[in-house]
Amino acid sequence: DxxxxxxxxxxxxxxxxxxxxxxxxxxxxxxxxxxxxxxxxxxxxxxxxxxxxxxxxxxVPSVAHPVHLWFRPLIARRLTGEGIATLGALIEYCNARGGSWWRSVPRIGALRAKALVAWLRRHERTLGVRLDVDVADIDTRELAPSSQAQAIVVIGGTSHEPRLAPFERLAVPTSLSGAIGAANGPTNGHSGSNRATSFSFIRAPHDLAAIHAYLHRYRDRPTTLRAYTRELERLVLWAVIVRGTPVSSMTVEDCEAYKDFLAKPAPSFVGPKQSRASGRWRPFAPEGLSADSQAYAVRVLRAAFAWLTEVRYLAGNPWSAVHDPVTITREVAVQVERALSPKLWTELRR
Known part of the structure; x- marks a missing residue:
């Protein structure tokens, strides 16, 4: 007893x-x-x-503590299954991936990830390591698929500290939008100096709407649509943030400058692959673009501007005066010794 x-x-x-x-x-x-x-x-x-x-x-929590000392067994198993054994490793994992870190951990959803991040932030002082600011970001499409308006980002900032967003979340400051009657516009009443003055065949009040109209043509070709969207969103981000000009004001000099930018993007525009809803999304991959990819981008933009000129949104196509980037064509010698003789071809056909 x-x-x-x-x-x-x-x-x-x-x-x-x-x-x-x-x-x-x-x-x-x-x-x-x-x-x-x-x-x-x-x-x-x-x-x-x-x-x-x-x-x-x-x-108190320490970066060396195993995750199972502080989190429920089920969560700890899922974290350790991804090689996240300690609190310090979890913080490094979050900082490396940004707001969408939890997408790489099976069965760790957005709400559970938000709770984990909140706990880590409460103990930042004792842990001695800080989470990056954007780690708290949660993909709004995951939580509220019908509320896309919450995700809209007005791009801006500087080329060193840009505020970037992919095309589906993109908004452009009015003065750089190419809109009719925008502030600081030229005498024709547009912020885009290359806007056509005659009747336009598309209902596009600004450059983004015109680009959307162009991309809408490829709605039944998802692979092409994805590739063209990538090239046009890169151009819009560069024009507004780096060049400080509306797309509908681009000149041949702007096009040549962008062609150089494709060969060597600014470091602030480059980053590892991230969710398009993440604040760490960047339009260019770390390995950059090959010469063939640069030439492809120029051809896509030339075709897009040609269509915008054809439908009388733009007065002219500055890309028509820009040459494609130089590419290297490698000749491969025919391996004659591995060819089939006429007798063998006859036998093969038979």
Missing amino acids: AMERYLRTMRDDLVTLALRHGSAALAEHLKASIKQHGSAKLTAVTLRMVEQASTLAAA
Whole structure:
């Protein structure tokens, strides 16, 4: 009887420490068990969690602590399954991937990721490591697929610190939009100096709407649409942020400058592959564009501007005066010794 009382007291002390220092999920579980049974009923799993919580009674989170000391077993297993064994490794993982870090961890959804990030931020001082600002970003399409308006970003900033967004989330400042009657516009009443003055065949009040109209032609060709969108969004971002000009004001000199930019994009426009909803999305990959890809981009833009001129949105096509980037054509010698003789061809056909 004395031993039983001693063990019960020891268990109650452990439960008290777990309620005080354990995870919120463990505390709720223990409270519910106490309410139902009068005292906590401990399974093998909860006993281990209670024992671990008791060891943290006088402890604070450390970057060297294993994730299973602070998070529920299910979450800890999913993190360690991706090689995230410690709190420090989790912070490094988040900082490396930005707001969409959780997409790389199976069965860690947006809301659970938000809770983990909030916990890490509360303990930044004791951990001694800070999460990057954009790690708190959550893909709004994941939480509210019908609320795309929340994701719109007005691009701007400087070439060193740009505010970038992919085409589907893009908004351009009015003065650089090419809109009719925009501020600081030329005498023809447009902020785009190359806007046609005659009746336009498309209802496009500004450059983005005109580009959308062009891309709409390829709605039934998803591969082409994706490739053309990529090239046009790159141009819009460069024109507004780097060149400070509307797309509908681009001259031959602007086109030549952009051709040079394709060969060597600014570091702030380059980054590893990220979700298009992430604040870390960048229009160019770290490896840059090959000469063939640069030439392809120029051809896509020349064709797009030709169409915008044909439908009388633009007065002319500046890309028509721009040569394609030089590409290298490698000749491969025919391996005559591996050809088939006429007799063998006859046999093969037979």
